[in-house]
Amino acid sequence: MSSLYIGLAILLIAIVLFFISGRQRRAAGLPGGRVVYTDTRTWGAVEKPLFDVQLGLTGKPDYLVEQNGKLIPVEVKTGRTPEAPYDSHIFQVAVYCYLIQKTYGKRPPHGILHYPKRDFAVDYTPELESALLDLLAEIRRDEHRSDVERSHDDEQRCHHCGFRNGCDQKLA
Numbered sequence: 001m002s003s004l005y006i007g008l009a010i011l012l013i014a015i016v017l018f019f020i021s022g023r024q025r026r027a028a029g030l031p032g033g034r035v036v037y038t039d040t041r042t043w044g045a046v047e048k049p050l051f052d053v054q055l056g057l058t059g060k061p062d063y064l065v066e067q068n069g070k071l072i073p074v075e076v077k078t079g080r081t082p083e084a085p086y087d088s089h090i091f092q093v094a095v096y097c098y099l100i101q102k103t104y105g106k107r108p109p110h111g112i113l114h115y116p117k118r119d120f121a122v123d124y125t126p127e128l129e130s131a132l133l134d135l136l137a138e139i140r141r142d143e144h145r146s147d148v149e150r151s152h153d154d155e156q157r158c159h160h161c162g163f164r165n166g167c168d169q170k171l172a
């Protein structure tokens with residue numbers, strides 16, 4: 001597997017999660033995340049990206065935690081701590097849960113989103129997995145489109161967006 005292919009896969013996921021996640025959550029009723037306490041001393045670094053050949057999906061959580069024989073992915077986010085996890089972050093955790101199940105044969109019950117002031121557990125429910133697979137199918141469908149529409153009205157999001165220079169739909 002070439003590094004170019006992996007790079008493209010990561011980019012693909014990042015871009016499309018960014019564009020589509022808001023719509024998907026409304027449609028699928030995704031879990032919002034439970035506030036939890038996590039002990040950072042139990043976090044272990046992940047050495048290499050996880051990869052699923054079937055879906056051509058790859059990703060690397062920031063940390064893994066072992067709890068009761070299960071592996072839990074931890075994703076660390078900087079910046080503002082939201083009242084509830086962002087949709088794109090929920091899908092990112094779902095990708096890691098999916099990849100962990102495929103790689104290690106054990107289904108994580110949840111993943112953890114670590115924001116500066118709060119941690120959330122995002123349950124990896126069958127509904128979330130199904131929404132993720134729908135999203136990936138949508139990604140493949142829209143992969144070559146150049147006219148994907150903006151899915152939000154959040155000026156701040158555009159302001160901090162890494163794609164704003166090339167985006168004809170940016171706000172502000």
Ligand code: SF4
Nearest residue numbers: 150158161164167170
């Ligand atoms: S600039 Fe705004 S509309 Fe364009 S990709 Fe970024 S967040 Fe989306």
